[in-house]
Amino acid sequence: MKKSAVALGVIVVLGAAWTGGAWFTGKTAEAEYGRQIELVNQEMASINSLSQQGIDVKIENVKFERGLFSSYVSYDTVVKSLIDEQSWIFSFDGKVYHGPLPLDQVSQFNFKPVMFSTTMQMVKNDKTQTWFDATKGKNPVLSNASVGYDRRIKGDLQIAAGEFKLQGVDSSWSDVKIAYDTDKSGKGRYEYDIAKVKALFDREGLEKYADVQQNSNLNSMDIELSTLKGVNDMQPTTFPKILVGSHNINLGSLKYSYTFKDGAVPPMQFEFKNSALNYSVAQKDNFLNYSFKNNVENIDINGHALGQLQFNIQLDHLVAKAMERLIGISPSDNATLEEVGLELLQNQPHLQIAPLALTSPDGKLDLEVNIELSNADLTKVSQGKLLTLFNQLSFQMNADKKAMENIISILQQSEGKSKEESDQLAQQQVAEYVQEAVRGGAVMDSEKSISAKLILENNELKFNGNTVPEEYIGLFLMGLMMR
Numbered sequence: 001m002k003k004s005a006v007a008l009g010v011i012v013v014l015g016a017a018w019t020g021g022a023w024f025t026g027k028t029a030e031a032e033y034g035r036q037i038e039l040v041n042q043e044m045a046s047i048n049s050l051s052q053q054g055i056d057v058k059i060e061n062v063k064f065e066r067g068l069f070s071s072y073v074s075y076d077t078v079v080k081s082l083i084d085e086q087s088w089i090f091s092f093d094g095k096v097y098h099g100p101l102p103l104d105q106v107s108q109f110n111f112k113p114v115m116f117s118t119t120m121q122m123v124k125n126d127k128t129q130t131w132f133d134a135t136k137g138k139n140p141v142l143s144n145a146s147v148g149y150d151r152r153i154k155g156d157l158q159i160a161a162g163e164f165k166l167q168g169v170d171s172s173w174s175d176v177k178i179a180y181d182t183d184k185s186g187k188g189r190y191e192y193d194i195a196k197v198k199a200l201f202d203r204e205g206l207e208k209y210a211d212v213q214q215n216s217n218l219n220s221m222d223i224e225l226s227t228l229k230g231v232n233d234m235q236p237t238t239f240p241k242i243l244v245g246s247h248n249i250n251l252g253s254l255k256y257s258y259t260f261k262d263g264a265v266p267p268m269q270f271e272f273k274n275s276a277l278n279y280s281v282a283q284k285d286n287f288l289n290y291s292f293k294n295n296v297e298n299i300d301i302n303g304h305a306l307g308q309l310q311f312n313i314q315l316d317h318l319v320a321k322a323m324e325r326l327i328g329i330s331p332s333d334n335a336t337l338e339e340v341g342l343e344l345l346q347n348q349p350h351l352q353i354a355p356l357a358l359t360s361p362d363g364k365l366d367l368e369v370n371i372e373l374s375n376a377d378l379t380k381v382s383q384g385k386l387l388t389l390f391n392q393l394s395f396q397m398n399a400d401k402k403a404m405e406n407i408i409s410i411l412q413q414s415e416g417k418s419k420e421e422s423d424q425l426a427q428q429q430v431a432e433y434v435q436e437a438v439r440g441g442a443v444m445d446s447e448k449s450i451s452a453k454l455i456l457e458n459n460e461l462k463f464n465g466n467t468v469p470e471e472y473i474g475l476f477l478m479g480l481m482m483r
Helices: 003-046 048-052 129-134 203-209 320-327 334-345 378-382 401-414 419-439 470-482
Strands: 055-066 070-081 087-098 116-122 141-147 153-159 162-166 169-173 176-182 188-201 218-236 243-260 268-284 287-301 304-319 350-360 363-373 390-400 449-457 460-463
Touching: 003 055, 003 070, 129 162, 188 203, 203 218, 287 320, 287 401, 304 320, 304 334, 304 401, 320 334, 350 401, 363 401, 390 401, 401 419, 419 449
Parallel strands: none
Antiparallel strands: 055 070, 070 087, 087 116, 116 141, 141 153, 153 176, 162 169, 169 188, 176 188, 188 218, 218 243, 243 268, 268 287, 287 304, 304 350, 350 363, 363 390, 390 449, 449 460
16 A cells, blocks of 8 residues: 555544544533533622622523534623612623634644633624724724633633723723633633723712712822733632632832812822732641732832832731631621631731831831730630730831931922921921820830830730730720720
């Protein structure tokens, strides 16, 4: 037999295998696609923040017209307000390409076998025309995804740049890109990139959407965000509502600009430049440890540099079951909230703030807190031994006077005062505060800074070097509870 005939036979066999595989996975894709839609609806129904706002989101009117190598699909995403019964319908359609080698991926020289891949887009109709107008004719939403035989979903979502006007609000945004790699329930890794988002609220918009009261002097608010990039990589645990992993955000600038009625207050602008926000949660046995690390390179008020902000919080040894219950509790369910809160407190949680700091060329304001509860003997607590509640307890504050003066001066200048007048007022206010705080024993004073220190050492609580009687602690805690 000639080699050419053998080669042709091999090609025919492979083609038949591909065709048969595509036909089979077309049937599989139809069933799996239906399961994915059902999962999405279940996930949407379980999101408490939506139900608490009276919002219901569902995918409806799903159609799947199966072909040999690909199938046509369409569906509506229906958003309903349960408060005023308004609804919005966003229609999508596209193709599902059957595996194991979907044609859309083969055309891009991607030969990795998958169950199926999809390309979807928003449908232009009378209900979505507004969004096509906002994006100047571009399709507002495009998506590509593939589902592997391991049921993992990989894909990307693209939102076109646009402008949108509501009554009292003008908004605009750049192209948005989101890439994801998740399990079948949508838990996994997301990467997103947004160059710019802007929203301008006039007086009408503030009252309607920002809950600004009619007697407020605020006249307009402009919010501008630029260069936002993030990676959210959260994985499931044995607790259905608990995810572990990290979420890291880098933000070039976040700017708030305000104007006020009748010039009662000069215009104000706050800008947070080059922010890095890092959140993580880890599971150890049946407990969760949370970490929040936030760094803002510079905070500006009306163009005046306030300084660099660092705010790190560590919250450890939280009972996972209690945290899962907390996620599903309504804010109005006070009895259950108290019950869960007590369970968390009884299992030795540990809070650390290290540090909360604002640093500028004029100096530094710094706060550190360390509170770890113990597995206390309630008999001793009832006898007034309140310090047995803590394994660790410390609070330390340091503030450079020049840094305090700089903050007060900038705030005074934002109200329209001159720099000279603001500096003078700042020096006067800091001097008066320090004098009063020292007289009351609240701080220790040195030439250039003030400080305060509360620490539990050798079963004694000391404040600025002086022992605090335990009965004072009881009175203090009682006052807190009464408040």
